[in-house]
Each structure stands twice: as C-alpha cells, then as structure tokens.
Amino acid sequence: MNNGISTIENGQAPLHTRRATLRLAAVAAAMLITTQMAWAQNNGSSLVIKGKDGWLFAGWGSLTQVDTAGIDRTVQLVAHVNQQLKERNIDLLILMLPDKVHFYADKLPDGTKVSPAVEQRYALIQNKLQRADIQTFDNFTLLKKVRGAGADVFYRTDQHWTLDAADATAQGTADLIRKIKPQLSGTAGTGTPLGALAKERRYGDLAEIFLTPEEKKQIGREVYTVRRQAEGQGLLDDAPAPVHVTGHSMVQPYFGYPQKLSNLLDRPVSLNWKPGNIGPWVMLLEYLESSSFKQTKPQVLVWQMFEPNFNQGPDAAGLWDNAAVMPVDTWTQRVTRALGSSTP
Template sequence: MTDSSSSFQPPSVHARAVDSGRRRLLLTLAAAPFAGAVSMMPRRALAAASSSVIEGRNLWLYPGWESLTDDATADCLKAIDLIHQTTDKLAARGIRSVIVVAPLKGRACAENLPAGVALSDGVTKRFAAMRAQAASLNLALVDSVAAIAGVDASQEKYIRADYHWSGHSAEAVASRVAKRLAGMGPLKGSAGSGTRLGKWNEEVRYGDLAALLPPDKKQAVGKDHFIVRSAGASPGLVDGGAPVVQVVGNSMVQPYLGFPQKLSNAIDRPVGLTWTFGDTGPWKTLLNYLESPAYKANPPQAIVWQFNEGQMMNLPSAAGQWDATSVMSEDAFLARVTKATA
C-alpha cells in the first residue's frame, strides 16, 4: 500500500493554488512518501509546488493550497452528511465507524504563521461546526484538535517544514480513537494481540515541504528532527491474526508516524491499514478497501476513516481535486459501498 506525503515551497507569505489542475498536483505532493518521493517528481511539478507555500515564523512552512480564509463550511457539512450515509451502510453490516479529521496545520500550529496571517472567522469555527453536525447525526468524529492541543509542549504538534502531524500528535489522536472504540462496546479477538511499541528515535532529514524549495531556501530552512518510534512489530499491520479494526486514510496514518501501531497497542487488537496517495482522496480509498479481497475475506469489526480538513469540502464528484479515476457522483459512490458490503 502506497501513499505520498506532503510538499510545499515558500516564495511568499500567502501564495495559493489558483487552478484545479495545479491544486490536484499539490494534493498529490501532499501525500507523497517521506523517503525519496520528492526526487522522483518532474521538474514542472516541482515548479508548480514551489509557488504554493506559506513561510511562517521560526522557519516554519505551511501548505498554501489549504486556504486559511475560504470558509467552505457548507461543503464540509455536506461531506459529513455523506460520511454518515456511508457509515450507516457499514453499520447495517455490523461494522462500527470512527472518523478522524486531521486539522489544518495552520489551526494546530497557528503560533508560527506569518505576522498578519490568521485563520478567518469562518475557518476558525469550521472544525467545531463539523463536530456539531456529526454529533447531531450520532456520527463518531473524534476531537483531533483537542487531542493535538494536549501534546506535551516540549514536542512538536506538526513537523516544522513538513505537511504532516508529528509522531506524538499521531499517537495522541490514535489514543482518542481507541477510547471512542472502547465506548462502542467490547472488541472481538484476544487481548495480547496488539502491537508492541518501540522506543522513540530521532531521525534528521529535510521535511517534504523544505525538500521542494529552491536550494538556497531549502538550506536556509534546514532539516527537521523527526521523532518516531522504532518498529515494535511488522509496520502498519500487527502480527496476530485478521485485523479487528481497519484504518483507512492518507499519509497522516502511514506507519512511519505510528498511528496504526499506537491504535493497535491501545486497543490491544490487530489493526490493518489502507492508505493511498493524496489525490486519490478518502472516498476512493475507502472503496479500494471495501472492494478488496482482504475485506471480503475478513470484514473488520470497525473502520477508522481518516480525512484531512483541507480537503473536507471536496466530495467524490470534485473533478480536478481528485485523480480522474477517483471522481464519481455521490450516488455512484454510495452504490459501490452498498454493493461492496452486500
């Protein structure tokens, strides 16, 4: 299973992607794998990405394609409604669902945004609006903002010159998910089958945003210190039988940052993982799993479905935002979910 991690570049304080094709490219970069993906990008792609980075205080970088000012709350609430329709279909097959939305880096780490740059009032209130809508539908959407805010002040919440949340934030959100799952009732399987966590290690290298900068800017931004776990079990999928819980998402939940391992450790059950490139999108990623032989052979007891806040406004039919093979009408998406879970 492959994904890509995020990428930017910082020419001005608030540059933005201006057309849908370029935005789709940036979403792809925002999901590129940490190791070596950047070097495989064509030069034209690198040039496009370099015009959509926000240079913040203290050499922090932010993704310019995730707008800090465009509200889009109404479209995000439509996405919540579609997620609810999907989880109802899963529930009809005995599958529980927990939803995770990775907040904007500019929301979680606002203190390092450039002087004079801030979330608009609409964007500031958007996450709470999504949670309220989910609560009204009895949809289990965890408060990832609160989980990340609770990370120890000595640790980064997002990686300074990278698109992704830190390993500590990934684990904090995974712990919140585990509590939500526990509140839904006993999990199947046997205690003792969860992942054993390794020790925290420090790896020094360029963040995915810095890696797309021109050489002089890249050097000025410098390398990041990635604080991640050493492997405690096979990465991303626990040894110990069929997954009781399946995580479906993008590069925020990739094994490198430790989300699935921490979740498995916290629930003490095997956890499976399906993650894809950012421009595949969460809708098609879920279908990739539900239409797979792995799902057919061993349906999980629960699915943890992960989204990025900066893409929440994009439904399955959002042409130009997702890869062409991932674009479909909302009705077509629901029909495929129904067929896959029949």
C-alpha cells in the same frame, strides 16, 4: 499484502522496512503536492506559505472562507455509509484531523491571518457529524493539549504530524473504540509491541519539494522521532483484525499511529493508505472492494479524513488525482455494491 491492506502487528506493515516506508512517504508527498500545485495555480494560491522562523505551510486551501454547503454534502455521504455499515454490525468512526495552521498561526507571515470562520471550521464539522449520529472525537482539543504541554504536533517544514501527536490521536481513537465496542474479538497479547525511539534528520516534504537548495540550506533539516521495530519481532503475514484504518499518509506506519493504536487496543489493526491526492473516497472504496474486507469484516472501521478538504466530495476534479475523481452517484453505487446492500 493483498489489495493494499496490511495488518499492523509488529511495529509496521508487512513487507515494509522503515527505509522503504520513508521512501514511500516522500513519494506520497510528491504525488500529493503535484496534484495540489495544479489546484493552487488554478485558484490563484501560493504553493507554499513561508512563515516565520522557518515554518512552512501548504498554500492550497483558504485561510478565510468556509464552504458550509460542501461540508453538509460530505456529512450526508458519510451518514449514508454509516447507516449501511450499521446494518452489517460494523461501527464507523470518523478520525477528523485538524489543519496545521490552527496550532501555529503565530508562525504565519505578517499580514496573513486565519479568519474567525476558519478558526471555527473544525468545531463546525464535528458538530455536524455528531448531529448526524456519526461517531467521532475532538482530535483538535487533544492536540491542543499536546501543544500546550510543550510538544510540537506538526513538523516545521512538513505537512505531517509528530509522534507525540500521532500517539495522542491513537489514544483518543482507542478510548472511543472501547466506548462503542467494549469487547473486541481476538486474543489478548496480539497488539503491536512498541520498539525503541530513534532520531532521523531530513528535510520536511514542503522544504524538499518547494524550496531552492539555498533556501533549504538556510532553513535546515529537521529531527524526526520514529519508533523502530520491536526487538525480536519479525514481519508476519496478514491476520484478521477487529479494527481497520483507512486514510492518507498521516496514518502510515512511519509516523506511528497504527502501531500505537494496536498496542493500546491489544489487538491487530489493519490498514490501507495512499497519498492525500487520492482522497478519502477512493481509499474507502479500495478497502470495501478488497478481498480482505470480503473475507473478514472488522468490528470497527476508522475512516481518517482531513479538515481543510472535508468539503470536497468524490467529484472534486482538480483536487484529487484524476483517476480518483468520479460522480457522487457512481461512488455511492460502488459503496452499496461492495457492502452487498439493497439500499439505493
């Protein structure tokens, strides 16, 4: 991989075995939670919410307040990127992932409630993105359908989504890509072949990091459903891809989203991701400033963001890793420079 950019062609990113990816997922969770622990402590929040029936929720982030002004600032920054990409014939697609609490509010402890404003936060963000002419789709509704069909969309003791949720989101992403870009470059038959499903038992990240050994024993391990690499498929070098995904650990290969998207589009999909404490702003810069982007521009750029911290910009000190925090002006200047734009 060059500059952290990998191409999903054969079930996972080159140079990553499934075990290595799993270890990376654990490290990612630990790094994210270390940063968020400091944020939670500084804001008087619990580090983890211990719900009913062994369900765990991240304790950083408000269940009652919505930062509308912060959301508006973020939409303005995304619109700035969207316009610059349009000038280069690149379509931006915002993949907005909803908060876990929306799907399992009944598992929150007695007396802990999600306010009506927070219940409507995802819809508020989507409405503002659409009004700014930014391409997105309603992932919340898609995942509600998955939940309504009897499948879990998040793991009980983990912040991350299930394979069913990742697959449904990949389908929604592919449907929108086909709508905005009916003809993708490349050759048919180059999408990722999907391997067989496998089961793995382990503790979720919230349990692993926050619970005592006795608490972990009481709650128990979870069964994770993952896809193995397709039989007979090796790990190939990076190849030009018409679609690129940039985001955090939800879209890493271990949970299956990029492989499924590649399979549905029947084209390679490139990917760069890091733990959520790095934040979406630096992840976008990492890609735009990479040699991979300079050498081969995608037709569609999928920028994955997360509802609970969508209001936090590049300058959100204490939320993102210190090295990822920068003034908004610095961030916009680097985006402009990376895209070779004369637009200020």
